[in-house]
Amino acid sequence: MIETGAVAALLAMLAIVGVAIARIRNLFGVVVLSGAYSFIMATALAALDAADVAMTEAAVGAGISTVLLLGALHLVGSLEAKPARRPAWPLAVVIFTGLLVAYGTHGLPAFSDPQSPIHRHVAPRYLEDGPRETGVPNVVTAVLASYRGYDTLGETTVVFAAGIGVIALLRRRRRKDGEGGP
């Protein structure tokens, strides 16, 4: 019960941080708050038993994103220009989409319901036949590397391409600095 309350409090804080990120004009404050957002989000995810997602959220959101956004801040300056007009129409679209998503959650099975389709579709076969079909003793590794091997290959390619892009951008800038210096 206290766990549910803690998750609810964390989600409420997430909403407050989201509004604050949208309101603040100081971009450094935005970067700092987005790091805080990731930490709170990761804690909420871990409290909801999604340890792997929580680990990813903490590593990507609070670790790498903060560093990359600070690097970007160095290039663009840390004060956001005032918007030319009040964005009422996009706000309406966002609120409508949010309500739609909230309505959609009523169609989902209850949280961690063992009878839900996702636990009855292919999971039993992975658990029962995974070691025999793939020869991999760890079920998670078998699913990731064998049953969803092409999916994982695609993900790795995307991450690799993104890393190459970041390195190319950062290196080009540093070399220019070196030429301008003594």
Added chain:
Amino acid sequence: MIYAPAIVALLVTLALALVRAFLGPTLFDRALAVNAIGTVAMLLLAVLEFLTGRPEYTDLALVYGLLNVVGTIAVLKFFRLGDLGHASPVDDEEMR
């Protein structure tokens, strides 16, 4: 049960740190606030894990701690040098 009051206290601390990150007049207030938020998130995770009887997930809290250090060092290096990529010429000058 000792864990419930601990969780409530940590949530209150988290809210206070968030207020500081939001209001923070100087950038150092914000950096310190986000560091505190990372620490509180770590503690909260540890307490939640013991509350739900899965202390083996405490590794996750350790990862949070490490990431918190990385983020804070990045922020402070950005303050000092205005850039993250340089091999810190400021330090070189101070060495001499």
